[in-house]
Amino acid sequence: RKEVEQDPGPFNVPEGATVAFNCTYSNSASQSFFWYRQDCRKEPKLLMSVYSSGNEDGRFTAQLNRASQYISLLIRDSKLSDSATYLCVASNPTGNQFYFGTGTSLTVIP
Amino acid sequence: NAGVTQTPKFQVLKTGQSMTLQCAQDMNHNSMYWYRQDPGMGLRLIYYSASEGTTDKGEVPNGYNVSRLNKREFSLRLESAAPSQTSVYFCASSESPENRGSSYNEQFFGPGTRLTVL
Numbered sequence: 021r022k023e024v025e026q027d028p029g030p031f032n033v034p035e036g037a038t039v040a041f042n043c044t045y046s047n048s049a050s051q052s053f054f055w056y057r058q059d060c061r062k063e064p065k066l067l068m069s070v071y072s073s074g075n076e077d078g079r080f081t082a083q084l085n086r087a088s089q090y091i092s093l094l095i096r097d098s099k100l101s102d103s104a105t106y107l108c109v110a111s112n113p114t115g116n117q118f119y120f121g122t123g124t125s126l127t128v129i130p
Numbered sequence: 131n132a133g134v135t136q137t138p139k140f141q142v143l144k145t146g147q148s149m150t151l152q153c154a155q156d157m158n159h160n161s162m163y164w165y166r167q168d169p170g171m172g173l174r175l176i177y178y179s180a181s182e183g184t185t186d187k188g189e190v191p192n193g194y195n196v197s198r199l200n201k202r203e204f205s206l207r208l209e210s211a212a213p214s215q216t217s218v219y220f221c222a223s224s225e226s227p228e229n230r231g232s233s234y235n236e237q238f239f240g241p242g243t244r245l246t247v248l
Binding site: 024028052062063064065066069076105115116117118119120121122123 | 131161163165170171172174178180188194220229235236237239240241242
């Protein structure tokens with residue numbers, strides 16, 4: 021079983037829509053969690069860290085549910101520039117190794 | 131501040147050839163990582179180095195060796211390339227959780243090396 025699993029999509033949504041991505045992780049002792057964004061043929065870049073209390077950054081909201089071992093990302097008012105692949109990441113218990121999901125592809129349509 | 135740099139950007143090898151992928155970071159990070167990214171598999175950790183002088187195997191280390199030359203540089207070597215090693219290779223660095231005082235240690239990635247083994 022993969023350490024981190026996420027729906028690969030693709031998600032095709034109109035501009036202005038709200039879209040949610042979900043991800044599950046297998047190790048209940050994972051220490052830290054992140055969402056990365058990867059544009060086509062580019063390197064991954066940190067979108068946001070995910071805290072137990074939930075966190076928001078502008079149009080983006082991330083949630084962590086440790087009991088269900090589940091991470092989510094909500095994007096409100098989608099922009100064309102949000103089109104990318106979103107990678108869910110969980111660390112190992114010591115926080116020095118990271119496990120990436122296969123990514124969820126998002127295309128925002130005009 | 132260049133961040134994380136990788137060379138080369140592209141490489142084509144024949145089966146059995148060897149090569150070294152270079153990575154350097156200028157952020158004074160202790161931890162460095164090598165990943166490969168394949169379609170449908172996501173990013174998989176090959177090796178990592180928690181600090182200068184230490185290296186550890188990740189999820190897919192077979193067929194690779196690494197050297198943490200100094201704090202800045204972490205190289206990945208393919209001794210005898212195989213077609214199964216055709217992939218995009220990313221180097222990354224981060225501060226150690228204990229040094230950062232937080233478990234949330236963002237990884238910074240290099241631009242990647244696209245390797246094809248024929």
